[in-house]
Amino acid sequence: MEPRDIDGDLTEILISEEQIHTRLAEMSRQIEADYAGKDLLLVGVLKGAVMVMADLARELHHPISMDWMAVSSYGSGTTSSGVVRILKDLDTDLTGRHVLIVEDIIDSGLTLSWLLANLNSRGPTSVEICALLRKPDAARVEINVKYAGFDIPNQFVVGYGLDYDEKYRNLRSVGVLAPHVYAPTGGAAAS
Numbered sequence: 001m002e003p004r005d006i007d008g009d010l011t012e013i014l015i016s017e018e019q020i021h022t023r024l025a026e027m028s029r030q031i032e033a034d035y036a037g038k039d040l041l042l043v044g045v046l047k048g049a050v051m052v053m054a055d056l057a058r059e060l061h062h063p064i065s066m067d068w069m070a071v072s073s074y075g076s077g078t079t080s081s082g083v084v085r086i087l088k089d090l091d092t093d094l095t096g097r098h099v100l101i102v103e104d105i106i107d108s109g110l111t112l113s114w115l116l117a118n119l120n121s122r123g124p125t126s127v128e129i130c131a132l133l134r135k136p137d138a139a140r141v142e143i144n145v146k147y148a149g150f151d152i153p154n155q156f157v158v159g160y161g162l163d164y165d166e167k168y169r170n171l172r173s174v175g176v177l178a179p180h181v182y183a184p185t186g187g188a189a190a191s
């Protein structure tokens, strides 16, 4: 889906499809070099990371395994509470594995900080993070992101897996959602 298909719902396109793919290719070269000769397990966080996972995995010239987790922050509204509930756990035993968490976006960092601790408690050899987007101005905890795609302003974005009310995930680019879409009654809730 292109921005013209949702005419007026975005205030701007932040990152084009081409920019995303160029950056994912750069990140893939880095990952290939860092994990040369090692087995790698990509752990995607549902649902937002589906597009990043699909494109990153196919861009990698490196054998990988893939698994998925679904988590949800307790609490309501647009900010995550940091208290996380597992909705779907991994099928894979992490003992001795090199794990790379694949995320769409790091906002406050609270969800990922919890996930990192959780996965680290399962006996992996390493756990690192790959996130397409990061909002430095929204960070509430320091997280070491080994592979970060783009730093973006503290605005609510949709597209390339990111949703508002389950919509816009199939937009090929990433854009800023126009306030009229979620105002005046509601906040932007996402997963």
Ligand code: XMP
Residues within 6 Å of the ligand: 048, 079, 080, 103, 104, 105, 106, 107, 108, 109, 110, 111, 112, 155, 156, 157, 158, 162, 163, 164, 190, 191
């Ligand atoms: P935290 O704050 O814990 O949040 O880093 C991470 C999760 O919140 C969702 N999120 C967004 N979803 N547009 C979205 O569509 C956004 O701008 C946005 N910011 C955070 C997302 O699921 C992320 O994994």
Ligand code: MG
Residues within 6 Å of the ligand: 045, 046, 047, 048, 049, 103, 104, 105, 191
């Ligand atoms: Mg997410």
